[in-house]
Amino acid sequence: MTRQIRLRDRLLRRRRRHHRHRGAVPRLRRRTRWLVTGALLLVLLLLAVVAVLVGRTPESPVTEAPETVSCTRWGLDGVRVTTRDPGRPADRGLFGRDAFGPGAETTDRFGLDFEHAGVTSGYHVLAEGLDWSRPVGVVLHLHGDGAFEYDNPQYSLSCMAEVALRHNMLLVVPRTPDTDGEATWWEHRDRNAAWFRALMEERVLVDYDVDRSRTWLTGYSGGAQFISQELLADHVDLLPGGGAVMMAGGEAPERASAEPTRSQLRELRLRWDVGTADDGDDPRARFDALSAARAGHAWYERQGYDHARIRYREGVDHFQLPYARILDRVLTAAEADTDEEPDEVGAG
Numbered sequence: 417m418t419r420q421i422r423l424r425d426r427l428l429r430r431r432r433r434h435h436r437h438r439g440a441v442p443r444l445r446r447r448t449r450w451l452v453t454g455a456l457l458l459v460l461l462l463l464a465v466v467a468v469l470v471g472r473t474p475e476s477p478v479t480e481a482p483e484t485v486s487c488t489r490w491g492l493d494g495v496r497v498t499t500r501d502p503g504r505p506a507d508r509g510l511f512g513r514d515a516f517g518p519g520a521e522t523t524d525r526f527g528l529d530f531e532h533a534g535v536t537s538g539y540h541v542l543a544e545g546l547d548w549s550r551p552v553g554v555v556l557h558l559h560g561d562g563a564f565e566y567d568n569p570q571y572s573l574s575c576m577a578e579v580a581l582r583h584n585m586l587l588v589v590p591r592t593p594d595t596d597g598e599a600t601w602w603e604h605r606d607r608n609a610a611w612f613r614a615l616m617e618e619r620v621l622v623d624y625d626v627d628r629s630r631t632w633l634t635g636y637s638g639g640a641q642f643i644s645q646e647l648l649a650d651h652v653d654l655l656p657g658g659g660a661v662m663m664a665g666g667e668a669p670e671r672a673s674a675e676p677t678r679s680q681l682r683e684l685r686l687r688w689d690v691g692t693a694d695d696g697d698d699p700r701a702r703f704d705a706l707s708a709a710r711a712g713h714a715w716y717e718r719q720g721y722d723h724a725r726i727r728y729r730e731g732v733d734h735f736q737l738p739y740a741r742i743l744d745r746v747l748t749a750a751e752a753d754t755d756e757e758p759d760e761v762g763a764g
Contacts (some may be wrong), residue, residue, distance in 0.1 A: 417585050467720075487575035491738025499570035500542055500683060503524050516623045521548050525752035526569070527571045530590075532614035535607060539568055539615060543586050543624075544578040548756045553585035553630030553658065554620065555743070558639030559592070560664075563599040565636070566591045569634055575740040576634075583747045585630065588620055601635070601642035609646045617653060629657030630750075634743060637705065637734070640665030648686070652676050659685030661746050663737050667708035668715035676683070676719070685723040685750055688713045691732025701734035 487495040501524070518722055525541045546552055551762040556575060566589055573589060580587040592601045593611045601608055620626070633655065635643045640662035649659060649669035666688045677683070688709040696704035706728075713726040731738070745757040 417424075429441070448623050468474075477483060478533055483570075485571060485574050487578065487740055488705065490572050490575045491741025492575055492578070492744070493580065495575070497572070497574050499521065500544075500570050500574045500577055501525055502540075506603065522546055528619075530615050531612075531618055532611050532618070535593045535611045537564075537591050537592040537611065539588060539619075540566070541586065541588050541620075541624075542569070542573065542580065544577075545581050546582055546586065547751070548625075550584055551627035551630070552624070552628040553583065553632070554588060554624070554628075554735055555585050555632045555634055556588045556616070556620075558590070558601055558633075558635035558642055559599075560637035561598055561600045561638055563591055565589065572739055579740050579744040579747070582744065582749070585632070585747070586620075586624055586626055590615055599763065600629065600638050602638050605646040607641065609651060612647070613651055613654065631655050631658040633660040634642075634739075634748070635660075635665070636739065637664045637703065641667055642709065644716070645669045648674075648716070650674050651682075652680060655684055657683060659746070659750065661687045661689065661743060662709065662712065663689045663739060663742060664691070664705040664734055665703070665708050666690075666712040668711045673720075676721075681720045682722050684721060685746065685755075686713075686716055686721055686725070687742075687746050688726040689729070689737060690726070691729045691734070691736060693733040694730050698733055703734070705734060723754060 467710035474550040481500050484496045485499050487497060520543075521715050522543055522545065524544045528534060529538055529541065555576075557565070559571070565571075569589065573587070577587045590612060591610055594600050594603055594608060596603065621628075631654070633643050633647060637639070643660050643662055644666040646669070647654065654675050654676045690705050692706060693705070694701070694705040696702050709726060713724055717724040749755065749757040
């Protein structure tokens, strides 16, 4: 009897083990099927996303008109241009360096950094639309005190870039490296000039194959002062051809260390443009730009520059100069090899 009980118990244990094994298999299979199904669904979802991204067509242009600015305020009557967008991120490339690769010659680049001898500042390059199959000149514009033009290129600089484009010229706009109080070019002139020179030689002339016979400096107010008192006086070799346009400023230097060549004296075009109401009486502009421009023009004329000219604009104050038209007329006259600029009849 005891043996029968033992046999029965052994049989029951075997059946239980058998049933347990048979029940585990379906559960394992079901779990495997769910995992496989989930993985397949995930793969299908990823494939669908990739198909959408790869197969999509480029987004159609925005139907709304792009933001534009009127250039009438800066002397180009009836001209509206697309604003040069300072919101575009600069391409810093690897390790924070400003990248310059294929196609960059025709791309606007904003807020690029440049460091020289421990001094750092930024610059914009407005190059969109240039035809590099023809010679490309360069205009370097130096802002007035406070750097408004640099900080807001969507205004006057957009119109100056339009003029530069008309003449197939690159527009480069550096920001003074001055960090003491208000941003100025004329304070710490030697240091600022060393930085500016290095910017031209190590960045602008390396990145861009410009026609150096058409190198122009333009400056407004404090920028004009820096050109006449520092760059032309001590670094005139930066201008192998072309010239300088000083608007609402441009005083005589205290000293001059550079010796212009006979070719520079004969060919460089130096232009001063100032309003007769820009005499420092305006509480918004206490700088006597009228006297500064008059003295600067007279000094450079005495140095023997054949093409030193000044224009006085009757009743115009410090904030009314038509920068873009001034630049356009000077460049047009230079291309025609004449001192008679299109709208200068009767000018002083």
